[in-house]
Structure formats: C-alpha cells, structure tokens
Amino acid sequence: MNLITYGEASDFSGVELTELGRFITDLTAGEEPSLLGTMVQTTAGLKPLGSVLKGLRQRVLRMVAEAGSGHLGASLSVIDVLTVLYFVRMRHDPSNPDWEGRDRLVLSKGHAAPALYAVLAEAGYFPPGELNSLRKLGGLLQGHPENTIPGVDASTGSLGQGLSIAVGMALAAKMDEATHKVYAIIGDGELNEGQIWEAALTAGHHGLDNLVAVVDRNQFQLTGRTEETKALEPIGEKWRSFGWEVIEADGNDPSSILDALDVCALTEGKPSVIIASTTKGKGVSFMEGNKFSKAVPDASELARALAELA
Amino acid sequence: MEQSSQLESFGRALVELGREREDIVVLDPDVASSTKTTYFAESFPSRFVRVGISEQDMLGIASGLAAAGKTPIAVGFAMFIIGRGWEQIANSIARQRLDAKIVGTHAGLSPHADGESHQMYGDVALMRTIPNMRVVVPGDAPSAVEALRAALEYRGPVYIRLMRGSTPTIYGEDIEFEMGRANVLREGSDATVIANGIMLSRALTAAEKLIGEGIDVRVIDMHTVKPLDTGAIEKTAKETGAIVTAEEHSIIGGLGSAVAETLAETAPTPMERIGIRDRFGESSRSYPELLAHVGLTPEAIAEAVHRVIERR
Numbered sequence: 001m002n003l004i005t006y007g008e009a010s011d012f013s014g015v016e017l018t019e020l021g022r023f024i025t026d027l028t029a030g031e032e033p034s035l036l037g038t039m040v041q042t043t044a045g046l047k048p049l050g051s052v053l054k055g056l057r058q059r060v061l062r063m064v065a066e067a068g069s070g071h072l073g074a075s076l077s078v079i080d081v082l083t084v085l086y087f088v089r090m091r092h093d094p095s096n097p098d099w100e101g102r103d104r105l106v107l108s109k110g111h112a113a114p115a116l117y118a119v120l121a122e123a124g125y126f127p128p129g130e131l132n133s134l135r136k137l138g139g140l141l142q143g144h145p146e147n148t149i150p151g152v153d154a155s156t157g158s159l160g161q162g163l164s165i166a167v168g169m170a171l172a173a174k175m176d177e178a179t180h181k182v183y184a185i186i187g188d189g190e191l192n193e194g195q196i197w198e199a200a201l202t203a204g205h206h207g208l209d210n211l212v213a214v215v216d217r218n219q220f221q222l223t224g225r226t227e228e229t230k231a232l233e234p235i236g237e238k239w240r241s242f243g244w245e246v247i248e249a250d251g252n253d254p255s256s257i258l259d260a261l262d263v264c265a266l267t268e269g270k271p272s273v274i275i276a277s278t279t280k281g282k283g284v285s286f287m288e289g290n291k292f293s294k295a296v297p298d299a300s301e302l303a304r305a306l307a308e309l310a
Numbered sequence: 311m312e313q314s315s316q317l318e319s320f321g322r323a324l325v326e327l328g329r330e331r332e333d334i335v336v337l338d339p340d341v342a343s344s345t346k347t348t349y350f351a352e353s354f355p356s357r358f359v360r361v362g363i364s365e366q367d368m369l370g371i372a373s374g375l376a377a378a379g380k381t382p383i384a385v386g387f388a389m390f391i392i393g394r395g396w397e398q399i400a401n402s403i404a405r406q407r408l409d410a411k412i413v414g415t416h417a418g419l420s421p422h423a424d425g426e427s428h429q430m431y432g433d434v435a436l437m438r439t440i441p442n443m444r445v446v447v448p449g450d451a452p453s454a455v456e457a458l459r460a461a462l463e464y465r466g467p468v469y470i471r472l473m474r475g476s477t478p479t480i481y482g483e484d485i486e487f488e489m490g491r492a493n494v495l496r497e498g499s500d501a502t503v504i505a506n507g508i509m510l511s512r513a514l515t516a517a518e519k520l521i522g523e524g525i526d527v528r529v530i531d532m533h534t535v536k537p538l539d540t541g542a543i544e545k546t547a548k549e550t551g552a553i554v555t556a557e558e559h560s561i562i563g564g565l566g567s568a569v570a571e572t573l574a575e576t577a578p579t580p581m582e583r584i585g586i587r588d589r590f591g592e593s594s595r596s597y598p599e600l601l602a603h604v605g606l607t608p609e610a611i612a613e614a615v616h617r618v619i620e621r622r
Contacts, residue, residue: 100379147377147406154377158401164367165402168374168382171359175335175380182374195398198367205362 035254040087043094043124049254052122053083054309057283059118059131061309065302067135069295070143073280073287075115077218077251078185081276082107082119084257085183094124097150103180104153104169108162109187109216110144116152117141125151160193162186163213167203170211170271181265184213189221192230197242203271204243211271212264213244216251218280220290239273251276284308311478311511317415319451320472321346323458324383325353331462335375337361337368337384344474345385345415365390369398369412376408381462387421388414388471389430396436404442404467411461413470418507418558419586419604420473422597429591435563437469438536444468445536446489447557447565449510450480453533456487464489471507473558475597478511480531490534492542498528501552501615504543504569506532509556509584509606516611527615535565540572547579552618554582556611558601561585580621582614 036050047055056079064070082105086092090103107116114134121128126140126149133139140149144157153169156162166184173180190196203211215235219226226232236246245267249260257276264272281287284305297305328334328350340363342348351358359375361368365386372382384391392399392414403410414433421428437445446461446468448454454472461468468489480495487493495510496517505513510531517527528550530542547553553573555566566583573579586604594600601607 104377106374154373155401155406158397161366161370161373161398161402164370164398165374165377167367168371168376169378170374171371172335172375172378172380175356176378195364195366195370198362198364199370202361202364202367202371 035088035258038088042087042122043128049083049087052087053080053254056083056115056118056122058306058309059128060114061284061297061302061305063114063118063131063134065297066132069135070114071111072114072295073220073290073292074109074187074216074218075112076282076284076287077278077280078109078112078216079115079119080252080254080278080282081185081214081216081257082115084254084261086119086123088258089261090183091180094151097125101178101180103183104166105183105185106154106162106166106169107145107156107185108166109159109185109190110156110162112185112216113141113143113145116145117149120149120151123151159187159190160195163196163199164202166211166213167199167208170203170208171206173210174206174208180210182211184211186213186215187221188215188217188219188226188232188235189229191215191232191235192221200239200242200244207243207269208271209268212261213271213273214251215273215275216278217275218278220280236275243270245270245272247272247274249274249276251278252282311480313476314451314479315476316448316451316454316472317346317474320413320454320458321349323455324350327458327462328354328357331381333379333381334462335359335380335382337372337382339363339365339368339386339391341386345413347385365395366398369395370402372410373402373406373408376403376410377406381409381411383411383413385413385415387428387430388417388433389428392433392436392469393430399443399467400440404440407442407466409465409467411468411470413472415472416474417471418473419591419600420475420508420597422594422600425593426590431559431586431591432563433469433471434535434557434559434565435567438563438568442467443536444489444534445471446534447471447506448533449506449508449531450477452479452481452485453487453531456485457489457533460487460489473508477508480511480514487533490537490539492539493531493533494528495531496527496529498526499550500526501554501619502528502530502546502550503554503556503611503615504530504532504565505556506535506565507558508601509558512606512608513556513611515608516615519608519612520615525615525619532565532569535568538568538572540576543569543572544577547573547577552580552615552622554584554611554614554618556584556606558606559585561587580618582618584611584614
C-alpha cells in the first residue's frame with residue numbers, strides 16, 4: 001500500500017487522508033487531534049508525521065555539516081511546508097518520478113535544497129545514503145536542485161526564476177485539461193526579485209487556480225532582516241492586488257499548513273499564495289531566528305542540535 | 311538579388327509547423343505584430359501565450375512548458391530576449407537541456423531607425439557561452455524557415471537569430487539545410503569568405519566584384535555558429551590558405567571569434583574579420599546606410615580579401 005499515491009485529482013484525497021490521520025490520532029492518543037501524530041508513508045514504512053519531521057531536521061543538519069556548507073536556516077524554516085506537501089497533500093509516486101499525472105513542486109528558493117533532498121529521500125525517490133553526496137564532486141545532490149535528481153521537477157538556485165517555471169507548468173496543465181497542481185516555494189527575500197512580480201501578474205491574469213505559491217516568511221535574507229533591506233510588508237495585500245487568493249499560516253505548524261492548503265484546493269478562478277510565517281533555523285534553539293551566525297555547525301554544535309531533536 | 315522578409319517567412323512557417331505539431335506553443339513579450347507571430351496567434355489562439363512586456367517571465371514560462379512536454383518557441387527582439395534574458399536562458403532552460411526554442415528578431419543593426427537601445431550585436435557571443443545551446447544565424451528568408459524546421463526536429467535548446475525588414479534572397483527552393491553543417495555557396499580557390507546573416511549576401515556581392523579583379527573567392531554560409539562546422543573551416547583553410555569572416559555582430563565573441571578559435575588551434579591561417587568593431591550603433595533612416603556607416607559592406611569584404619591574400 002502506498003498512501004502517497006492515491007485517488008483522482010478532484011477528490012482532494014489529501015483531505016481524506018488528513019481526516020483519517022486525525023481519526024487514527026484520536027484513537028491512539030485520545031487527546032486533541034494533531035497532525036503530528038498522523039501516520040504517513042515513508043521509505044521505511046508508516047511513521048508519525050512528528051517523528052518524520054524530527055528525523056528530517058536531523059538529516060538536514062548532518063548533511064550540511066558533512067558537506068561543509070549549505071543553507072541551514074532556510075532549510076529548517078521551510079521543511080515543515082515541504083514535508084506536509086510531500087507526505088500529506090501532493091499526488092506523486094516515488095517509484096515513478098516522471099508520472100505525468102503527478103503534482104509538481106518547484107523549489108524557487110533553491111538554496112533550501114538540503115530540506116528538499118531529505119524529504120525526497122524519506123519519500124523514497126532515492127536511497128537515503130545519497131544524502132551524504134551533497135555538494136560532492138560527481139555526487140547526485142548538487143548544491144542547488146537539479147532536475148536530473150529523481151523527484152526534482154525543476155532546476156533552480158537563481159532566485160526569482162522558479163515562479164515563472166511553475167506558471168509555465170500550470171499553463172501547460174490548463175492547455176492539456178490536466179488536473180494536477182503545481183506548487184512553487186518562494187523565499188521572502190526572494191520577493192525582492194522583479195521576475196517574481198512579473199510571474200505573479202501572469203498567474204493572476206490567467207486565473208491559474210492549479211497553482212499554489214508558498215512564501216517562506218522567515219523574516220531574514222542574507223544581510224539581515226527583510227524589512228530593513230527592502231521592506232516587503234504588507235505582503236498579503238501585494239499578492240491580493242495581483243489577483244491571488246492569500247492565506248496566512250503558521251509555516252512551522254503542519255496543521256496550520258494543511259488547513260491553508262485546504263483553502264487553496266477549494267479556490268477557483270485564481271492562484272493561491274500561502275504566506276507561511278516561519279522561524280529561520282526552526283527546531284534548534286541556538287539557531288532559531290538567525291542567531292546562528294556560522295553557516296555550518298562544528299562537531300559539538302551538531303551534537304547539541306541533534307540532541308534537541310531527539 | 312530578390313528581396314524577402316525573414317520574419318514574414320518565419321511567421322508563415324510557424325503556422326504550418328503549428329498545424330503539423332500540436333505540442334508547439336508560441337510565447338510573445340508584446341511584440342507579435344513586429345515579429346510576425348500574429349499569424350500563429352490567429353490560427354492557434356489557445357497555444358499562443360501573451361506574456362506581456364516581461365522577457366524574464368516569458369523564458370521561465372517557456373521552461374515550465376517544456377518541462378511539461380510542450381515545445382515552446384519564445385520570440386522577441388534579440389536585445390531584450392537575449393540581453394535581458396541571458397541568465398534565465400542559462401539557468402531555467404539550457405541547464406535543464408529543455409526542448410525550448412528562442413528566436414531573437416530585429417538582431418544586429420536591422421532595427422536601424424530605433425538606434426542603439428534596440429540594436430543587438432552581442433547575442434551570438436552570449437548564446438555561444440551557454441552549454442547545451444545551439445546558435446543559428448540564417449542569411450535569408452528561406453534559410454530562416456529551414457532553421458526553424460531543423461530546430462524543431464532537434465530536441466534541446468536552440469537560438470535562432472533573425473533580422474527585421476526585407477533582405478536579399480539567397481537560396482532557392484532546392485535549399486539544403488542541416489544544423490551544424492556549413493553550405494558552400496560559391497566555389498573558389500584564392501581565399502574564403504565565411505559569413506552568415508545579412509553579410510552572406512554581401513559576401514556574394516564581394517565575390518562577384520573580386521572576379522573582375524582576377525580573384526576567385528569561395529563563399530561559405532556558416533549559418534550555425536554552434537556547433538561550429540570545424541571540419542569545413544579546416545578544409546577550406548587548407549585549400550584556400552586565406553580566410554575572411556563577415557558578420558553583423560561584434561567582432562568580439564561572434565562568428566569571427568569562433569572561426570579564429572578553430573584556426574588558431576588546428577590550422578593557423580591568415581585571417582581578417584569584418585564585423586562591428588567594439589562600438590555602439592546609432593539611428594539611421596536606412597539599413598544599408600547604417601551598415602555602410604559601420605563598415606559592413608561588400609567593398610569592405612573585398613578589401614579584407616586583398617589584405618589577407620597579401621599576408622598569406
């Protein structure tokens with residue numbers, strides 16, 4: 001059985017799975033339902049979403065430490081969104097990465113590649129052992145996403161370009177009267193790029209309701225706070241005025257992310273954007289909110305971080 | 311020579327090809343009436359994407375369409391689609407080896423009246439440096455159509471460079487065109503002129519002129535700058551011993567540079583380059599007048615042939 005691949009596009013199977021998950025949680029915990037207890041299908045069998053998330057954060061830390069470079073903070077802020085998408089919401093099949101009917105995901109903030117790679121490996125697109133090859137010469141996992149990697153739908157890494165690619169995929173789906181969805185994950189600093197707003201206009205103009213953008217609103221870009229670099233607020237109003245349905249969510253809370261995705265799934269005639277409030281470095285106390293100034297943790301910092309996530 | 315419009319022929323051919331292939335999608339950054347993609351738009355409105363004045367977005371959309379199995383053809387003025395879009399072409403299209411075609415119109419000095427803001431003569435250099443990218447510079451209307459056909463038969467990114475306006479027609483209905491294979495348009499043994507684009511017809515005129523002076527010049531249409539037909543270059547270098555290149559492009563990085571790189575490595579041969587000598591363009595009410603102003607004339611080619619023969 002593969003819980004990741006299911007149903008026809010129009011039946012919003014993700015919602016059913018969620019309800020199933022909540023039901024299971026109710027039965028097992030007897031407490032308030034939480035998505036964290038939902039069992040999801042991984043390459044190593046069924047696991048609760050909460051433990052999957054902890055494991056993925058550990059993997060990301062190990063990968064970046066091993067590689068010697070990489071964007072930890074941005075990977076840890078967006079990993080909940082990616083995990084809910086790949087393990088709960090998206091229609092896809094790790095055993096058939098080129099399946100035409102699959103939902104697509106473009107990681108426009110390509111520097112969060114470690115998070116995407118960890119998620120794809122956990123879903124079964126390639127062996128978790130490959131994660132050790134991050135940024136290694138001749139390795140599968142390049143510093144930024146490549147479409148040659150199983151499960152990666154678009155090569156990215158140059159900020160500002162991914163939303164246009166997603167718009168092209170969504171337009172193609174409309175032309176083919178296909179029912180799959182296209183997700184674009186954008187960084188908040190990335191909203192500085194003009195091409196994002198060109199693409200936002202295009203998607204709004206074409207009423208692409210098969211397109212969902214998620215802004216990873218972690219408040220920081222490379223040189224500091226977004227609002228001190230090139231102020232973005234009010235972000236929601238900007239997107240709304242471009243013809244998008246705007247949904248605010250807690251981007252580090254799987255239930256909130258899924259609720260927002262449910263709204264997107266029901267939105268007709270226009271594209272949706274989720275402004276996902278997140279914390280950079282989420283899950284590791286001494287990294288949260290851009291406090292960790294170094295790119296890569298040393299051995300003792302890695303051990304402390306892993307212990308926090310145990 | 312008879313005159314015909316590359317863009318008119320290209321625009322009509324797009325419709326024909328669109329009828330043959332349903333996967334073709336044409337993208338327009340709000341210049342369709344100038345690039346002649348209007349014909350395609352009228353015939354296949356559902357496969358024509360009006361992106362508005364946003365070349366970067368257009369190239370990203372082309373990437374997404376190609377990833378979804380369409381064959382996008384993005385058509386815009388060379389200055390903007392290539393100049394502004396270089397990084398999108400590199401990162402969103404060529405890096406993924408996507409099957410997208412990019413057509414830069416109004417290339418070189420052909421938008422003569424508009425002036426230097428619209429005149430692009432660095433596009434061949436820019437496209438040559440991108441891995442996976444093919445670069446084709448047809449010299450007339452029939453070869454522009456053949457270039458489009460060849461690009462569509464090939465699976466991968468291709469850049470086709472076209473001029474606005476009417477230009478001399480070189481090829482007849484018996485045209486043979488293969489991407490990556492040079493065409494010898496005129497045999498000759500004293501020297502070779504390797505040309506493309508508008509300079510191809512001017513090279514032929516120069517060859518006629520030189521006959522009267524007792525010089526028998528070979529003329530080669532190097533319509534594909536990448537992959538370059540290095541075999542043809544080495545062969546003609548050995549056989550004629552003197553090479554002149556002629557292009558409506560900067561002498562930095564274009565056809566002349568590509569030929570020089572080949573000769574320097576494998577068959578050092580005296581060579582002269584006719585091209586735009588590291589300067590901006592300007593407005594002129596006449597295309598031939600502007601070409602003459604920057605030294606892109608049959609006479610300039612003929613003089614270069616004399617010089618290169620003396621150096622042999």
